[in-house]
Amino acid sequence: MLTEKQTALDWGVAQYISAGTSEEPLVPAITCEHWTAQPVDFQNGLAGALPEIWVRKGVYDRLVRAAEALPRGYRLVLLDGWRPKRVQQFLFDNVRRQIELEDPSLTEAEIDRKTLLYAARASDDPVRPSPHITGGAIDVTLSDEEGTILDMGGAFDEASEKSWTAAPVPAAPAERREHLLAAMQHAGFTNLPSEWWHYDYGNWLWAWYSKKSSALYGPVERPSDQKEAAG
Ligand SMILES: C[C@@H](N)C(=O)N[C@H](C)C(=O)O
Numbered sequence: 001m002l003t004e005k006q007t008a009l010d011w012g013v014a015q016y017i018s019a020g021t022s023e024e025p026l027v028p029a030i031t032c033e034h035w036t037a038q039p040v041d042f043q044n045g046l047a048g049a050l051p052e053i054w055v056r057k058g059v060y061d062r063l064v065r066a067a068e069a070l071p072r073g074y075r076l077v078l079l080d081g082w083r084p085k086r087v088q089q090f091l092f093d094n095v096r097r098q099i100e101l102e103d104p105s106l107t108e109a110e111i112d113r114k115t116l117l118y119a120a121r122a123s124d125d126p127v128r129p130s131p132h133i134t135g136g137a138i139d140v141t142l143s144d145e146e147g148t149i150l151d152m153g154g155a156f157d158e159a160s161e162k163s164w165t166a167a168p169v170p171a172a173p174a175e176r177r178e179h180l181l182a183a184m185q186h187a188g189f190t191n192l193p194s195e196w197w198h199y200d201y202g203n204w205l206w207a208w209y210s211k212k213s214s215a216l217y218g219p220v221e222r223p224s225d226q227k228e229a230a231g
């Protein structure tokens with residue numbers, strides 16, 4: 001089992017990776033033959049969350065490849081993609097509060113460090129945006145062919161060590177995590193080691209884990225949101 005230090009990302013790394021400038025559009029990834037879309041933030045009633053899951057076109061295409069690479073009997077379930085900044089802020093605050101309540105002896109710095117294992121700061125900074133604000137991050141899990149969500153050895157968004165991709169979970173969920181990881185990596189995604197469900201393509205997190213000096217995607221807004229802001 002990795003230590004927290006080995007698992008935790010140093011969120012300062014992005015300053016060494018040049019900003020992504022791709023103008024590739026965001027597209028909706030609705031339920032289709034490849035996957036089931038279950039937009040959890042919207043289903044949980046978060047203010048500003050979207051009823052569909054949106055991702056960059058390049059992410060959409062790679063999700064198709066990942067779905068096709070899964071062994072028979074498994075189906076990809078998309079839980080979260082592009083997020084507005086206010087939703088990212090809510091998720092960060094929520095995880096931070098949870099961590100603070102669980103162990104009141106933690107210092108502010110320790111709470112921040114633990115929070116960053118499970119939620120990124122809300123940022124639309126061009127060099128260091130929150131991964132989901134780039135449209136290059138996707139949260140996924142697996143179901144069986146009938147659509148029943150499978151046990152992955154820890155709940156989605158659980159702020160605990162069980163969420164680490166390499167956590168010592170029972171054999172069946174461990175195997176599912178491996179299938180998910182293999183299919184997503186085959187399609188070109190990288191995984192955030194502290195979350196078995198979080199994958200990236202094209203953003204600075206992907207650039208960091210795939211040892212590239214430049215990201216493809218920076219922060220982005222949906223065209224309809226841009227029009228609203230302008231008008
Ligand atoms: C909040 C959780 N689902 C998530 O997406 N965490 C990563 C680290 C993020 O906020 O980008």
Ligand SMILES: [Zn+2]
Nearest residue numbers: 137138139198
């Ligand atoms: Zn995520």
